[in-house]
Every structure is written in C-alpha cells, then in structure tokens.
Amino acid sequence: MISFDSILGQEQLKQQLAAAAKDGRHSHAYLFTGEKGSGKKLVAKCFAKALQCTSEGDKPCGKCKSCLQMEEGSQPDVIFIGPDDKDKIGVDVIREKVNDDIIIRPYAGPYKIYIIDGAETMTVQAQNALLKTLEEPPKYACLFLLTSSVEEILPTILSRSVRLSLKPLPDEIIKNYLMSKLRVPDYKADTYVAFARGNLGRAIELLEREGFEEVKQQAIALLKSMDSADMGELYLKASALGKDKNDEVLKFFTIWYRDALCYKAMNQTEGLIFQEEIQYIKKVSREISYEGFEQIFRALDKTQELIRANVNMETAFELLFVAIRDCKKE
Ligand SMILES: [Zn+2]
Structure with missing residues (x-):
C-alpha cells in the first residue's frame, strides 16, 4: 500500500508533504527532482493520494474510496502522463490531456492532479503549452512534474513550481531493504549497495538485470589474470x-582496488565488498604501495573519461592495465 511510511528515507520531504496534505496548504505546481530510480513517482503518487483522501485524520488513510481507487490505479481525478515510445511528450498530449481537460471540474475528489513523469521529455512547444495552464490554473488543479534532468525544463516553468529534491538514501537503508525484502544474501547486497550510490531503484534494476553477476565474474577474471596473461590478450x-x-x-575494478586499499590501511576485512575474494584482495593489498593505489585510481578515472569520449576501447584499457601492472612491479 502506498503511504508515507512505506517510502524509504526522504524524512523531511515526507513530513513536508504530509503536513501540506493535512492542512490543505499547498502549491499548484511541484517539480520533483531526482535520479531515475530515486522514487519520485512513488512520492508523487503518495502525495496525490494524501491530497485526495477524504479522511479527517492522517492522510492518506488507506481506507476511503479515493485511497482505494489510488491503490487500484482508478482514481479518476489523478491523471498520469508520460513519454511516448519515442521518449517524448509532445504538444498535442499536453493540450489534450492537460490544458483541455483541466477546465473540467474534478469528478469526485477535491482536486484534479496531473502527474507528468519524465517531464524533461516534453518538447519546448509542449512546455510552452503547459506554461499557459501553470500561469492561471483552476483552483482545484495540481500539477506534479517529475524529472531527472531539471536543466531541460524551461526557466519559466521552474519559476512557477515548488521544487522538491529526492535525496540519495543511506547505504544501510538500501542494504536492509535488499536483504529483508528481496532476500539478497549479505555478501551480495554490499555489491549492489556500492553500485546503487543511494538509489534503491538502481539497486533493484541491477538485481533484476540478467548478466550483472556475469559482468562481475568477468571483471574478477580480468583482475586476476593481470599478473599472468599476455597484455595484448587482456585488452582484447x-x-x-x-x-x-x-x-x-570499471566500477568493479574501482571497488576491487578500494577494498585492497582499505585492507592495507585498516588490516580488517569488515566492510569490504569483495568478501568472497578476500584472500586475493589481501594479496593485492600487499603487492601495491599507497602511491601505487593512487596511480591506479587516476588511471581508472582516465580510462572512464576515454571510454566516454568514444576512444578505441583497446587503447583505453591498455592505459589502465599498463598502469596497474607497473604499480605491481614497484
Ligand atoms: Zn483516504
């Protein structure tokens, strides 16, 4: 069930929205910002549910007709809009689903709420069309714009919206969720947490993605063959x-060397991500000096830059592997 309690983290934001729903003081337009997977849609839905809730007490109550309809996805006064299959929201959609619709009073609830997911995919014309509504919305209207890239939203829209940012979640919250709700074993959960960087949606996506474990094993195999294999073969x-x-x-490489560096500095295995490779991590930590680790992290950053700049991948990896191998020789 969607409730403020069911949303992980975001304590301040939840309090703010729950209070706004309870005392009825809220804005006509909100802009929810946060990475893909950060939970914008869930928060927006919960806020919509709370606003439409007819209970006298805490909202959303989860029991009134509106709350039940929200659970089923059939609340007639909460309208969802998202990008089409070309990943765009065109001007026609905004005109038809927002501008022409918003003048019709709510069917049952106190408000008419429009949730525009992927708001950054609105074309400039679409945004300009929306602006007309934002300038003079009917009293009962509420618009929630959800976006992961606020820089693509027109300043004129930004200035008319209350901006609410979703914060990255603490690692413990993500780990706890993965272990208790999704039954991910402890040692694996750490890997996903490291990749998630505070984004639960990303952790879940990786968990569900076929081949993620495989990439991890491939990365480990490459790291282990660093000493023995022919370099040319490695780049390939x-x-x-x-x-x-x-x-x-590259992220796995970074975590691997970070583990080794942590072990070198602290001499303990607690908190390391590659728990199942601990003997190897210890070996690496002995082989590389502190200066060597610095060089490796610099080379990893550089490799990432090169790959993003579309440099030939063999060249990018060559730079990295040579740096790693040189560090071990010292
Ligand atoms: Zn309710």
Missing part, C-alpha cells in the same frame, strides 16, 4: 565485453 578480452558493460567493469 576487456574490449570484447562491449561498450555497455565497460562502465560496470
């Missing part, structure tokens, strides 16, 4: 992983 193997996997492989 690394670049053969394909461009879409490279970011993840």
